[in-house]
Amino acid sequence: MPTITLPDGSQRDYSNAVSIYDVALDIGPGLAKAALGGHIDGVLCDASTLIESDAQLAIVTSRDEDGLHLIRHSTAHLMAQAVKQLYPEAQVTIGPVIEDGFYYDFSYERPFTPDDLDAIEKRMGELAKKAIPIERSEIGRDDAVAFFDGLSEDYKAEIIRDIPADEILSLYKQDDFTDLCRGPHVPNTGHLGHFKLMKLAGAYWRGDSDNAMLQRIYGTAWASKKDLKAYLHRLEEAEKRDHRKIGKQLDLFHLQEEAPGMVFWHADGWTIYQAVEQYMRERQKEQGYKEIRTPQLVDMSLWEKSGHADKFGDDMFAVSTDDRKFALKPMNCPCHVQVFNQGLRSYRELPLRLAEFGSCHRNELSGALHGIMRVRGFVQDDGHIFCTEQQIQEECATFIDFLHSVYDDFGFTEVIYRLSTRPANRVGSDESWDKSEKALADALDAKGLDWQELPGEGAFYGPKIEFSLKDCIGRVWQCGTMQVDFSMPGRLDANFVDANGERQAPVMLHRAILGSFERFIGILIENHEGKMPLWLAPTQVRIINITDKQQDYCKNLEKTLSDQGLRAHSDLRNEKIGLKIREATLGRVPYMLVIGDKEIESGKVSVRTRDASELGPMDLDTLVSGLKLEIASRGRDPLED
RNA sequence: GCCCAUAUAGCUCAGGGGUAGAGCACUUCCUUGGUAAGGAAGAGGUCAUCGGUUCAAUUCCGAUUAUGGGCUCCA
Numbered sequence: 001m002p003t004i005t006l007p008d009g010s011q012r013d014y015s016n017a018v019s020i021y022d023v024a025l026d027i028g029p030g031l032a033k034a035a036l037g038g039h040i041d042g043v044l045c046d047a048s049t050l051i052e053s054d055a056q057l058a059i060v061t062s063r064d065e066d067g068l069h070l071i072r073h074s075t076a077h078l079m080a081q082a083v084k085q086l087y088p089e090a091q092v093t094i095g096p097v098i099e100d101g102f103y104y105d106f107s108y109e110r111p112f113t114p115d116d117l118d119a120i121e122k123r124m125g126e127l128a129k130k131a132i133p134i135e136r137s138e139i140g141r142d143d144a145v146a147f148f149d150g151l152s153e154d155y156k157a158e159i160i161r162d163i164p165a166d167e168i169l170s171l172y173k174q175d176d177f178t179d180l181c182r183g184p185h186v187p188n189t190g191h192l193g194h195f196k197l198m199k200l201a202g203a204y205w206r207g208d209s210d211n212a213m214l215q216r217i218y219g220t221a222w223a224s225k226k227d228l229k230a231y232l233h234r235l236e237e238a239e240k241r242d243h244r245k246i247g248k249q250l251d252l253f254h255l256q257e258e259a260p261g262m263v264f265w266h267a268d269g270w271t272i273y274q275a276v277e278q279y280m281r282e283r284q285k286e287q288g289y290k291e292i293r294t295p296q297l298v299d300m301s302l303w304e305k306s307g308h309a310d311k312f313g314d315d316m317f318a319v320s321t322d323d324r325k326f327a328l329k330p331m332n333c334p335c336h337v338q339v340f341n342q343g344l345r346s347y348r349e350l351p352l353r354l355a356e357f358g359s360c361h362r363n364e365l366s367g368a369l370h371g372i373m374r375v376r377g378f379v380q381d382d383g384h385i386f387c388t389e390q391q392i393q394e395e396c397a398t399f400i401d402f403l404h405s406v407y408d409d410f411g412f413t414e415v416i417y418r419l420s421t422r423p424a425n426r427v428g429s430d431e432s433w434d435k436s437e438k439a440l441a442d443a444l445d446a447k448g449l450d451w452q453e454l455p456g457e458g459a460f461y462g463p464k465i466e467f468s469l470k471d472c473i474g475r476v477w478q479c480g481t482m483q484v485d486f487s488m489p490g491r492l493d494a495n496f497v498d499a500n501g502e503r504q505a506p507v508m509l510h511r512a513i514l515g516s517f518e519r520f521i522g523i524l525i526e527n528h529e530g531k532m533p534l535w536l537a538p539t540q541v542r543i544i545n546i547t548d549k550q551q552d553y554c555k556n557l558e559k560t561l562s563d564q565g566l567r568a569h570s571d572l573r574n575e576k577i578g579l580k581i582r583e584a585t586l587g588r589v590p591y592m593l594v595i596g597d598k599e600i601e602s603g604k605v606s607v608r609t610r611d612a613s614e615l616g617p618m619d620l621d622t623l624v625s626g627l628k629l630e631i632a633s634r635g636r637d638p639l640e641d
Numbered sequence: 642g643c644c645c646a647u648a649u650a651g652c653u654c655a656g657g658g659g660u661a662g663a664g665c666a667c668u669u670c671c672u673u674g675g676u677a678a679g680g681a682a683g684a685g686g687u688c689a690u691c692g693g694u695u696c697a698a699u700u701c702c703g704a705u706u707a708u709g710g711g712c713u714c715c716a
Contacts, residue, residue, distance in 0.1 A: 113645090201711030204644090207712075209712075216712080244708095255708090331716095365714060367713080368642090478715080546673080546674075576678085577676055578678070579678055582678060
């Protein structure tokens, strides 16, 4: 006699066990048709799940987030079914739901081609149209192993062998295809249909590069055709923000074959770079950092002592001359310790904050390179804080505030926080790792931040907080970092004299806000779609004449604005105003000043923005002070207001 | 590094076993035009590199390099 309570508080009594579908049907045929599953006492279940005792029930349809999850998961199965029908020799492995869609990994004797993808998608459509019921059944572990061995599904059988023998597993069957799956799934394939297979990729079995390479097919799936279309449109729009594309369009930088993973900065890109650097320099100074500069080429013996040669060696560029072996620095930390080590330090000097815009080189795997986001030569806004154990907490807290204020100035609001803990390959005692990890976790908690732990992802010398930002298509990039290190100072003989006259090793905090200029500027470009805030724009003001008669006036105006510290350039070409406006707009120049006879006569300038707002005629003084305010406020007080 | 794909003019891209084409950009000339493309003419390519097949390769095949999408790894 189950009594079922619905989300609105209403209750329904039944004389026998009922399925979620039955309850939905009882409420209305429309709901029954739309029901994909339901939450029974908060647990997501198939629509066919029987409810035998009193329960809270929330029916899930495609309008719910969980409904979308069911659709994506079931679409992954639908794809596996289609693949098995078309290529019976292919073996299935796993097929989870991911953001916006799903993937499924297959093992097959030959690579899938784009034509195969079309065929699979077509077959999926046919199977969906048939509205094949998806049925759940349960099976013991050993029987499951025998079942998949019988199908020659070696990977599935391997997964199941790792599951405890006494566990009951669930199978989902749709026609001729049966998959091991925890579920739940939609009731039948008729609920699927708004999907598209997106791309083919390789992926290691169980994510281990020592294992076989499988073929992964990525797909996207939505509740409606409209949602699918909107998603595809969003992707198209996002691709226009790609920093590689914009970098070329705006002539900011380039990369070329002779220097893979190293950026050639062009004049406009370098202007942005310098604006960012100058900003960071000022902010760091204000935060009590001392800026230093250390060599890029350092004898290998230092890297051996620091542990980098051992743990990081494959990634280092070695340079041999005569009988000495040097390496391009992959990190700045050992060099900063050398600066700390000059002279005898007192506890009174701590915390000592050293900062460097440090040029680093890492011989990254060729497949890891990505535009200017992941390169082989890059400059970190690196800093190391030498302090006592007691000072860690406060330094971390101050740093996190500093980082937030910087990100805010650049226009970033969404930051992802992660704590990466001890990796297998590491230096230092477990005790110091315990202390370091706790210090960072405490710092995040003290700020009330929502963070996620990444076990085993820390640097070899210490755990790290990662502050990450997203690119235009949602890929997450680590930018800022804060790392507590109890081991490097000891390895490199750093010490200070404490209040008792004893020598002690300091704690070293490794920290960066941008991470690297290259990556950060890449993200900046994508975030702003190339429309850099005025304070960062390579050209802030473009002066456009209407006819040759205003040339001299424009040149004078350009000089006046430049003298005021503005990046102003004139476009005096013998072209029509429309063309010059168009090019300045496409070039994302924030402000255009149009100068014709009228302006010369009135002594005002006509102002237009890259977003096509006409600000009308303005006094030059008003314009200059307005621009200066917009720059100083980092865009918070725009000229337009 | 691994899997798949790609590499043709400065850029975006067509093309195809008999040594190449468009649009934009560029140069010159005409045009002096008031807020997103004025007109005409011209110039521009060892078809990524190295090999192989072929009478003939930019085109087919292989290798290399780079790039793109992933995986693994990382700021």
